[in-house]
Amino acid sequence: MCLKRALTCILLLLSATVFSQSVIRINQLGYQPNGIKVAVWGTKENVVPAAFELIDSATKKVVFRHSTGKKFGAYGPFAHTLRLDFTKYKTSGVYFLRAGNAVSPSFKIHKDVYKGTADFTLRYMRQQQCGFNPYTKDSCHTHDGYTLYGPMPDSTRIDVVGGWHDASDYLQYSTTSANAAFHLLAAYRDFPNVFGDAHQANGLEGKNNIPDVLDAARWGMDWLKKMHPKDDWLFNQIADDRDHRGMRIPKEDTFYGRGFERPVYFCSGKPQMRKDLLNETKGVASTAGKFTGAFALGYKVFKDIDPDYAKSLYNKAFTAYEMGVKQPGVHQTASVVSPYIYAEDNYVDDMHLAAAELYSLTKQARYKNESLHFGRQEKITPWLGKDTAKHYQWYPFINVGHYALGKYNAANKKEMAGYYRQGIELVWKKAKNNAFYRGIPFIWCSNNLTTSFAIQCLWYKDLTNDTAYDELMQANLDWLFGCNPWGTSMVYGLPAWGDTPVDPHAAFSKIGNMPVDGGLVDGPVYTNIYKNLIGIRLVDEDEYADFQSDLAVYHDDYGDYSTNEPTMDGTASLIYLLAAMENQNQPVKKKP
Incomplete structure (x- = not known):
């Protein structure tokens, strides 16, 4: 198990109570000022917030507040979901979102979020x-x-x-x-x-x-x-x-x-x-x-x-x-x-x-x-x-x-x-x-x-x-x-500061200890497909276990060639x- 995976597992254990109940999912690369800017809130609880806030990471001041809008109901592991639309906010900076007791990771709004x-x-x-x-x-x-x-x-x-x-x-x-x-x-x-x-x-x-x-x-x-x-x-x-x-x-x-x-x-x-x-x-x-x-x-x-x-x-x-x-x-x-x-x-x-x-x-x-x-x-x-x-x-x-x-x-x-x-x-x-x-x-x-x-x-x-x-x-x-x-990027190493695959089904990383930078992994599959594939066995404990569902699974695990290759x-x-x-x-x- 690599150091990054071990640290991830520790953090997940420390925050399991909150993390497994309500989350905000973002584009970890960030958002362009004049582009569409939407995050998704999901919960396993029954309380749905009526509003959300965009907060400046440096000053901790609320810079944008809006109603959460339409309720989208259950999806995958979540009992309730919402789209948090902050497209109208166009000022560059580093921010995070808050809705109810859920707080997103920090992210950038900047014209160069896709640069390089x-x-x-x-x-x-x-x-x-x-x-x-x-x-x-x-x-x-x-x-x-x-x-x-x-x-x-x-x-x-x-x-x-x-x-x-x-x-x-x-x-x-x-x-x-x-x-x-x-x-x-x-x-x-x-x-x-x-x-x-x-x-x-x-x-x-x-x-x-x-x-x-x-x-x-x-x-x-x-x-x-x-x-x-x-x-x-x-x-x-x-x-x-x-x-x-x-x-x-x-x-x-x-x-x-x-x-x-x-x-x-x-x-x-x-x-x-x-x-x-x-x-x-x-x-x-x-x-x-x-x-x-x-x-x-x-x-x-x-x-x-x-x-x-x-x-x-x-x-x-x-x-x-x-x-x-x-x-x-x-x-x-x-x-x-x-x-x-x-x-x-x-x-x-x-x-x-x-x-x-x-x-x-x-x-x-x-x-x-x-x-x-x-x-x-x-x-x-x-x-x-x-x-x-x-x-x-x-x-x-x-x-x-x-x-x-x-x-x-x-x-x-x-x-x-x-x-x-x-x-x-x-x-x-x-x-x-x-x-x-x-x-x-x-x-x-x-x-x-x-x-x-x-x-x-x-x-x-x-x-x-x-x-x-x-x-x-x-x-x-x-x-x-x-x-x-699952709240993870599907591209190895992108962004460098984000939650991205660390244990792909790849010889270069597993045997050669070389990063497979830039590789787009296969992605989630229907749970019934996963259960019927030949020769799949997870090598490590599933850090995304809280977010698997009867709909679809994704595993950042070397043993899963169906979702992580x-x-x-x-x-x-x-x-x-x-x-x-x-x-x-x-x-x-x-x-x-």
């Missing part, structure tokens, strides 16, 4: 590097790999060294990596002035006159190029669930019967192994579309930085797209010893984005029309408004194509924004009934869905200038940084969201 957060979160992307890893200052998985399911003989040697490990295991997936690369590129495209330059291309410290976010994006793009080595070759993943033989610092693995080589699964468009079953692969387009989107955006971002490199991305964008056109359908991941896979069940959203990005490069009517065709087949991402979904069933959790086509083609902006609004409304119908404005299902990787939904609200606003969903968007962001029943793709999406928030108080300087 996107760059901080990039630390996790560098830690996930495969090939050369700047944290171990060594290389791993340098023998990847041997092919399976391809047009070449099985076990053909191919060089696919590089990219990112997917999570705290060392599998690598093309779909999550392409989505991550796209979000990093989009973050730079939309908010270039947010990012600094403190690292080299390989992730080691040192300036190279390239923003760190682009160094990270290029690390992923270089690997995607290797995974699409020929016009009609596309690979879907490296390694499989045989990887899950215990935590270890990344080096070389010998689990696959070919020495240090790992299997490289070809996008065959046909079902592949899934324990004693086959997965439900029907085509290639779900992977190919994501490749195209990343390659096309990569070309636009890099064309003035490295023209030759950008040209190689340009060509691969078109060849990947044609593979998707010729082989429509989803390509799911493969597993060997367990039933868990990324069970993606949609592809038209990926081809929608792909065609929109190609239209932005060529202005050819073909790509605009094909983007419309694909986009109208999935107007609303299917998980929106639902209570459950399979693992990664509707990936990447947001229809990025709607935003792309709306931005690139004014004639379709209103239509694309309308689809976003319909999806947001489905979530809002659920969210408006609870104090946390929570309308996201507690499925595996719920934090990834939360991040993507917040981005959808942002993109809707960008397309329409409609501010109707600002408070809903902010509630989802606040949730990630402590305004949730950081993920690379979720973190990449969060980088975009944090960059957007920081950019709100900086001059706009758009890149093409």
Whole structure:
């Protein structure tokens, strides 16, 4: 048990009587002066305060007092909940809230509360590097790999060294990596002035006159190029669930019967192994579309930085797209010893984005029309408004194509924004009934869905200038940084002074004693999901026991891979969201 965890447990024991009865949950990063500012009060008692106060931490003077407003009733572990809205107060400073006998932690109101957060979160992307890893200052998985399911003989040697490990295991997936690369590129495209330059291309410290976010994006793009080595070759993943033989610092693995080589699964468009079953692969387009989107955006971002490199991305964008056109359908991941896979069940959203990005490069009517065709087949991402979904069933959790086509083609902006609004409304119908404005299902990787939904609200606003969903968007962001029943940030080390994960399901922290700074953990799951997962056992006493409920659980515990494992793709999406928030108080300087 680490020192921080021990101290936390002591503090919790000392304050158990008050702490377990009434609490105020805040965004621990703080609040922007001109932004939405709401905290959530919850209690296990039956007394509900009629008013709350905002108090200056230095002077202890009340600077704002307001009624608590609508009673939201029970939620999770709480018998009663309230939204404490102090948006009208705009003076910068350090404050805390008081409602009844509950007092919040101190927090800032300042325009720079998000400053540096996107760059901080990039630390996790560098830690996930495969090939050369700047944290171990060594290389791993340098023998990847041997092919399976391809047009070449099985076990053909191919060089696919590089990219990112997917999570705290060392599998690598093309779909999550392409989505991550796209979000990093989009973050730079939309908010270039947010990012600094403190690292080299390989992730080691040192300036190279390239923003760190682009160094990270290029690390992923270089690997995607290797995974699409020929016009009609596309690979879907490296390694499989045989990887899950215990935590270890990344080096070389010998689990696959070919020495240090790992299997490289070809996008065959046909079902592949899934324990004693086959997965439900029907085509290639779900992977190919994501490749195209990343390659096309990569070309636009890099064309003035490295023209030759950008040209190689340009060509691969078109060849990947044609593979998707010729082989429509989803390509799911493969597993060997367990039933868990990324069970993606949609592809038209990926081809929608792909065609929109190609239209932005060529202005050819073909790509605009094909983007419309694909986009109208999935107007609303299917998980929106639902209570459950399979693992990664509707990936990447947001229809990025709607935003792309709306931005690139004014004639379709209103239509694309309308689809976003319909999806947001489905979530809002659920969210408006609870104090946390929570309308996201507690499925595996719920934090990834939360991040993507917040981005959808942002993109809707960008397309329409409609501010109707600002408070809903902010509630989802606040949730990630402590305004949730457990009162904890879901990002390792952010903020440094806050309650954040200290014992994630991660080898770097558990074995290597290295912080997994910036990693967004999976997030809470339905209690009934948690109880039925294989191989979960808490290592330490649950410091959040008072706030678990029949609805959902979250454990800051190494033994809980379902709620406390950081993920690379979720973190990449969060980088975009944090960059957007920081950019709100900086001059706009758009890149093409």
